[in-house]
Amino acid sequence: ASLLPDYRGAAPINYAVINGEKKTGATTFFINERIDEGNILLQQEIEISPEENAGELHDRLMEMGAKLVVETLDGLAENSIEEKPQPDVEHPKNAFKIFKEDTRIDWTKDAETVHNFIRGMSPYPCAFTTLKIGGDEKTLKIYKGKFEVLPHGKTPGSLEIDKHSFKIFAKNGIYYPEELQLEGKKRMNLKDFLNGFRQFNTISR
Incomplete structure (x- = not known):
């Protein structure tokens, strides 16, 4: 639930809102041996409203992401999607797991x-x-x-x-x-x- 390579990790939605991002999105990608670093298939952006919380954004991304998954599967079946390596980012925006503290x-x-x-x-x-x-x-x-x-x-x-x-x-x-x-x-x-x-x-x- 992020525009990879930004916000790799356990809490991408939370950190996008915490950092005051104006947009985020969803990415479908192939899994590899590293966390959230596989080749990208499809991406779709979504705007974050100024008062929206992480739960509200999660629900919107869930609806959008479900459609993106179907589009990805159809594209793979039709061989119409070209996978792309994720760009190298010098200072990536991370989404580490959130603990009580x-x-x-x-x-x-x-x-x-x-x-x-x-x-x-x-x-x-x-x-x-x-x-x-x-x-x-x-x-x-x-x-x-x-x-x-x-x-x-x-x-x-x-x-x-x-x-x-x-x-x-x-x-x-x-x-x-x-x-x-x-x-x-x-x-x-x-x-x-x-x-x-x-x-x-x-x-x-």
């Missing part, structure tokens, strides 16, 4: 980078941060939100919260969570989240 949000990054990271991890494995509630630290998963580039002078990772809004400060702007899940609770929208919880201190980095 890779999903923590780094609030010292700029606001757009944080936004893309959250989109790229949503809905699975899902980006997370931690909240200190009273004396306890709780995991907070964030599935969706918006960002604003805005000088603020706040410490990255600090927050402002009241009964109507939830702001988390990144390097050069503000992130506004819209769908989130506190440890031990179900996934919910911001309104329900704010209705259920009163006291938040800070976010751990």
Whole structure:
């Protein structure tokens, strides 16, 4: 689910969104002894919308990719496809397997980078941060939100919260969570989240 040779590896869809790519696609290719490095058969591009998450992109690529597989099989049967070696890339864009420790949000990054990271991890494995509630630290998963580039002078990772809004400060702007899940609770929208919880201190980095 990528335009090879870019994003070889286990999580090509996630990394395309995380890196803020404007397009990706699907590639059919022959398998060889190296990971995702066989000769290319067919490729098809698809645009990534600015608010699309990895799950939504996955579903669109699944539909497109199924048709591309059929087209590839027909082409092979008719001997009308010419396989091509993948071009050598000096600095390839990789898509390494994602582990739990890779999903923590780094609030010292700029606001757009944080936004893309959250989109790229949503809905699975899902980006997370931690909240200190009273004396306890709780995991907070964030599935969706918006960002604003805005000088603020706040410490990255600090927050402002009241009964109507939830702001988390990144390097050069503000992130506004819209769908989130506190440890031990179900996934919910911001309104329900704010209705259920009163006291938040800070976010751990």
